[in-house]
Amino acid sequence: MSTQENKFESTAQYIATDDLKLAVNAARILQKPLLVKGEPGTGKTLLAEQVAQSLGLKLITWHIKSTTKAQQGLYEYDAVSRLRDSQLGDDRVYEIANYIKPGKLWEAFTSEERCVLLIDEIDKADIEFPNDLLHELDKMAFYVYETGETIAATQRPIVIITSNNEKELPDAFLRRCFFHYIEFPDEATMRQIIDVHFPNINHTLVSEALQIFFKLRDIPGLKKPPSTSELIDWLRLLMADEVPEDILRNRDRTAAIPPMYGALIKNEQDVQLLERLAFMSRR
Structure with missing residues (x-):
């Protein structure tokens, strides 16, 4: 070169x-x-x-x-x-x-x-x-x-x-x-990626969504942790349905599974794992 x-x-x-x-x-x-x-x-x-x-x-x-x-x-x-x-x-x-x-x-x-x-x-x-x-x-x-x-x-x-x-x-x-x-993007890089796709997105929504996203990825035993492309799809859904960020912030923590989880979780084993974790946290 x-x-x-x-x-x-x-x-x-x-x-x-x-x-x-x-x-x-x-x-x-x-x-x-x-x-x-x-x-x-x-x-x-x-x-x-x-x-x-x-x-x-x-x-x-x-x-x-x-x-x-x-x-x-x-x-x-x-x-x-x-x-x-x-x-x-x-x-x-x-x-x-x-x-x-x-x-x-x-x-x-x-x-x-x-x-x-x-x-x-x-x-x-x-x-x-x-x-x-x-x-x-x-x-x-x-x-x-x-x-x-x-x-x-x-x-x-x-x-x-x-x-x-x-x-x-x-x-x-x-x-x-x-x-x-x-390497999988850290939170700062992920925010840059999100800004590229959604320049006018609500930053509070992004913060709440990223918190859920990275917590999901950290769950031990998850067969397929959600990827960057799946996060982008999930955010697009949240914006399309105009889900207020307070629904994410004040969601039922014992439910474990986030709203519209089908964009993030891609197999039934992981859904069952999240449901078991939610059940254990309620006991």
Whole structure:
């Protein structure tokens, strides 16, 4: 990264901590993929969108599923269509490139302008998936056997890879990445995030809501503590229904479950846990 290039900063829609900004810019200097981990809902996917916006770059997104293969990110050869066309006497069969479907890495490597490539939730795929992309991400190039051509990056993309820690990633892959773990926001950072989403929100409502939110997250044994995105949804509901902050402040403390809890609590085990805690506190 030359000194003339812009550095990543927070945007109007995204609050980035100093550590996160440092990680993004360090990965660019080293020309390594940035591997981002953190709790679901802490803004890992949104980070790539905001890096692209902050730097004025195009975003290319590759969402990974359990069935995704690394080859799909490079290209796919549709041999079945070619066979069918040959049986029908279609002249397209003489040009094999007609049956090559470029993947997201191909698109990023051949982009006329520098871009941001997001490989989202890499840990959803098979354990060998990251290793199958080692060479391509390292060399920013790959070979197309069917056509005999090499696809190489004309403008090296900024690669951001997210993981929810569902699987351990191979050491060889980790060595080629710059790693950053997004810590869960503290209360001060959370207030900044809320201000980005709701600039005119009542600050008393925010204080009461945050008190409930962080108390929920601190409950031992909670299967899925509420995340940042769920807090934003909950606040949106509270504002839409114009729930006065005194309802939150003066709520029945023995009830344990906050109003409109469905935005915060996502499974029946956690609801039952809160109900048991409320029952014990009433005894």
